[in-house]
Amino acid sequence: MDLGLYVRVLWRFRLLVVAGLVAATALAILSFARVSVDGTDVSITHREPQLFGTEAILLVSQPGFPWGRSITERYEYRVDDATGQRVAEPLFANPNRFSDLAELYSHLVVSDEVRRLMERDGPVPGQFTSDIVGPDGQSDLPLVRVTAIAATPAAAVSTAQRAVAAFLEFLEREQQRNKIAARDRVTVELVQRPVQAGLIEPRKITRAVMVFLAVMIAVMGLAFVLENLRPRPRTEEEQDAEVDLVITPVRRTSSG
Numbered sequence: 634m635d636l637g638l639y640v641r642v643l644w645r646f647r648l649l650v651v652a653g654l655v656a657a658t659a660l661a662i663l664s665f666a667r668v669s670v671d672g673t674d675v676s677i678t679h680r681e682p683q684l685f686g687t688e689a690i691l692l693v694s695q696p697g698f699p700w701g702r703s704i705t706e707r708y709e710y711r712v713d714d715a716t717g718q719r720v721a722e723p724l725f726a727n728p729n730r731f732s733d734l735a736e737l738y739s740h741l742v743v744s745d746e747v748r749r750l751m752e753r754d755g756p757v758p759g760q761f762t763s764d765i766v767g768p769d770g771q772s773d774l775p776l777v778r779v780t781a782i783a784a785t786p787a788a789a790v791s792t793a794q795r796a797v798a799a800f801l802e803f804l805e806r807e808q809q810r811n812k813i814a815a816r817d818r819v820t821v822e823l824v825q826r827p828v829q830a831g832l833i834e835p836r837k838i839t840r841a842v843m844v845f846l847a848v849m850i851a852v853m854g855l856a857f858v859l860e861n862l863r864p865r866p867r868t869e870e871e872q873d874a875e876v877d878l879v880i881t882p883v884r885r886t887s888s889g
Contacts, residue, residue: 646856653852661845665838682784684834689793690766690825691800693735693775696816699725731775734819739763739777742800750799759783759792779827786830793827 643650669676694700741747742763751757759781766776779800781793801821808818 642856642860643853646859649856649859650852653849653855657845657848657852660848661841664844665836665841681836683832683836684782684784685786685789685830686780686782686833687786687789687793687827687830688781688825689779689797689823689827691735691738691777691779691797692822692824693731693738693777694820694822695726695731696818696820697725699728728775729773731819732773735775735777736765738800738804738821739765741803742777742779742796744803747796747799747803750802751795754795757792757795758785758788761792761796763796776824777821781827781830782833783830789830790827797823797827 665680666677667680669678692700740763743761748757760783761779761781763777763779766774766778779793779796781789781796783789783792804819804821
């Protein structure tokens with residue numbers, strides 16, 4: 634590869650190359666950002682937002698906090714009205730039941746009814762999902778994770794908070810509607826609040842780089858096309874150098 638030739642061609646069409654460089658830079662910027670003009674005010678905004686995420690963790694339990702007890706097999710006795718005999722009733726449910734409820738609640742969090750409750754306060758600024766805490770969504774723990782993603786940290790936190798509040802309101806409303814006694818209700822406690830959102834997907838500059846390279850390759854290609862269509866006249870020094878290249882081998886052959 635003759636680097637000297639490339640340099641000479643690009644230098645000859647340097648105005649074209651400079652114009653192409655300016656155009657490539659401008660197009661790359663425009664592919665990454667959006668320029669808005671409002672009267673005399675000019676603002677630049679990014680075309681693709683960054684994404685921030687946060688999580689909230691909910692504990693599915695029951696009154697009396699059985700998770701703090703070493704023995705959950707506790708009973709209370711009541712008199713059966715029909716037989717008049719004392720009947721033993723467990724105070725605490727089987728712990729495995731709460732894990733099953735956590736899986737069910739992870740689907741209720743993203744239900745249409747919960748979303749409608751969220752939208753009473755206005756549009757939801759981000760997206761949210763819900764699953765069970767554990768690898769691949771499999772866990773024996775009665776924990777529900779609510780994950781919110783939005784374009785700003787504040788929007789992500791707001792989305793998570795509104796999703797949790799709407800689900801808790803939905804659960805309490807259904808318990809009251811079905812007249813479930815307080816001692817028999819499932820309780821859901823917020824054990825991890827969505828107080829801070831972290832960056833999970835930064836802005837990508839791949840498109841801007843590709844636009845810049847595409848324009849510059851096209852400009853350099855055009856420079857060589859113009860060079861072939863309009864070759865630069867050779868100087869006397871270049872012509873003498875070509876003559877020497879031709880004559881020198883002939884002299885060597887005749888002297889041999």
